[in-house]
Amino acid sequence: MSFPKGFLWGGATAANQYEGGYLSGGKGPAVADALTGGDGRNGIPRRFICELADGTRKEFGGRDEIPAGAKAIIDPDVYYPSHVATDFYHHWEEDLELMAEMGCNVNRLSINWTRIFPNGDDAEPNEEGIQFYINVFKKCQELGIEPLVTIYHFDCPLHLANEYDGWVSRHTLEAFERYCDVLFTRFKGLVHYWLTINEININTNFMMNGVHEHVSNKQNAEQCRYHLFLGSAYAVKKGHEVDPENKIGLMIAHGGSYPWSCDPEDVWAELDTAHHFKWFYGDVQVRGYYPAWKVLELEREGIEIAKEPGDDELLREGTVDFYSFSYYSTDVCAAHPEEHGATDGNMHRSIANPYLKQTEWGWTIDPLGLRISLNQIWDRYQIPVMIVENGFGAIDVREEDGSVHDQGRIDYMRTHIKVMKDTVELDGVDLMGYTPWGWIDVVSAGTGEMRKRYGFVYVDMDDDGNGDLSRSRKDSFYYMQKVYKSNGEDLD
Numbered sequence: 001m002s003f004p005k006g007f008l009w010g011g012a013t014a015a016n017q018y019e020g021g022y023l024s025g026g027k028g029p030a031v032a033d034a035l036t037g038g039d040g041r042n043g044i045p046r047r048f049i050c051e052l053a054d055g056t057r058k059e060f061g062g063r064d065e066i067p068a069g070a071k072a073i074i075d076p077d078v079y080y081p082s083h084v085a086t087d088f089y090h091h092w093e094e095d096l097e098l099m100a101e102m103g104c105n106v107n108r109l110s111i112n113w114t115r116i117f118p119n120g121d122d123a124e125p126n127e128e129g130i131q132f133y134i135n136v137f138k139k140c141q142e143l144g145i146e147p148l149v150t151i152y153h154f155d156c157p158l159h160l161a162n163e164y165d166g167w168v169s170r171h172t173l174e175a176f177e178r179y180c181d182v183l184f185t186r187f188k189g190l191v192h193y194w195l196t197i198n199e200i201n202i203n204t205n206f207m208m209n210g211v212h213e214h215v216s217n218k219q220n221a222e223q224c225r226y227h228l229f230l231g232s233a234y235a236v237k238k239g240h241e242v243d244p245e246n247k248i249g250l251m252i253a254h255g256g257s258y259p260w261s262c263d264p265e266d267v268w269a270e271l272d273t274a275h276h277f278k279w280f281y282g283d284v285q286v287r288g289y290y291p292a293w294k295v296l297e298l299e300r301e302g303i304e305i306a307k308e309p310g311d312d313e314l315l316r317e318g319t320v321d322f323y324s325f326s327y328y329s330t331d332v333c334a335a336h337p338e339e340h341g342a343t344d345g346n347m348h349r350s351i352a353n354p355y356l357k358q359t360e361w362g363w364t365i366d367p368l369g370l371r372i373s374l375n376q377i378w379d380r381y382q383i384p385v386m387i388v389e390n391g392f393g394a395i396d397v398r399e400e401d402g403s404v405h406d407q408g409r410i411d412y413m414r415t416h417i418k419v420m421k422d423t424v425e426l427d428g429v430d431l432m433g434y435t436p437w438g439w440i441d442v443v444s445a446g447t448g449e450m451r452k453r454y455g456f457v458y459v460d461m462d463d464d465g466n467g468d469l470s471r472s473r474k475d476s477f478y479y480m481q482k483v484y485k486s487n488g489e490d491l492d
């Protein structure tokens, strides 16, 4: 036996990329709703249209620094992919039935903060928004699917971003805490698995957290991180208080990494990158305090984080039950990166690995890297681990008869699941489950495109908003169904 009985098999999505229903049922705008589409393969970024402090308008790339005082606006003449996305808001019953048909027993989805609190900090929650999710969770229950709910996935309320500098401000943290209170009390008994902050480690800019001046002002970036950690710890503590049955995990963009060579300078470059990119975030959320090297670094840089009494205790009390992460590709680190060619990755760029192939978007394909990553995480933390994103972003063609022949995706899934099996069977890693990314086609977070598809279910929608949103099963749907229904035994 490899995968244990009750292993969680499913799929993952995020409200800002999937749900649509922009402003429907009392929802308010989030930062993601102010982001245009882009073109990843031709280097055209997603954009924010902003009104600057002096009243003029200017556009910024989604990951660029937004100056202090600038407010992102939503221009009625511009197309914004999140507004309809792939319309889970109106297709939820059909989609959940498809999930069940595929053999899923878990559904990772996120709650849109602005569907619960339209401005993020309103006096009362929006009952219609709460009811929408109650309906979804009840349907999951009927179908034998456990929801795995991401509390916050790239959707800072636009009001908090524009008026309060997003997560730099304690006001946003307090609003988030009230949002958590509502989720845990109102969804008690319907949801047992939670993730606090999606990819907490790539989260300091305006696009993710409503932060202005995230590069030039290091204080802002560190204060934002600190508030995110407190938000995550609060969620864990509150979630356990409301229902001790709740299992609450962190979520990190894992990004495995290798040194370019055995030159100790390259090996150090890799360790230093890994510390900054991922281990810092795992250490704080699993151990409950900042690691020594980070404390010293902040001191050296003259950054003094604004704290309040009780914060240290909260960090220690709010450590997570399990470690979850996204895994798409691996990076290469070198002491002199400029000497080697670069390629793209999940929200960042890296050196290209000469031993590995890449997707059309330049993300390396590295199944064995997943085994290495799982072992590293397990060795370091010894708490259950879950892969909550993994997948193959590619262009798909829907034939006239509705079929989609996505052999590349099947190969990607097979090789990665095979490695998971080895990790459980041979390495003894306590792996809880697997929710591949975008089990149904959704808008790309990084590029805003529809053509970069991950789904096992195709949705008729293109980059400009044309399409009837009808769903069709790809070849990979039937492959995953076979894998899931055999509890990961039948991988051929």
Ligand code: BGP
Binding pocket: 014, 017, 198, 199, 253, 326, 346, 347, 389, 393, 437, 443, 444, 445, 446, 447, 452
């Ligand atoms: C992660 C996000 C997801 C998802 C995925 C794929 O960063 O958590 O929201 O989108 O990456 O990335 P992309 O959509 O840019 O291909």
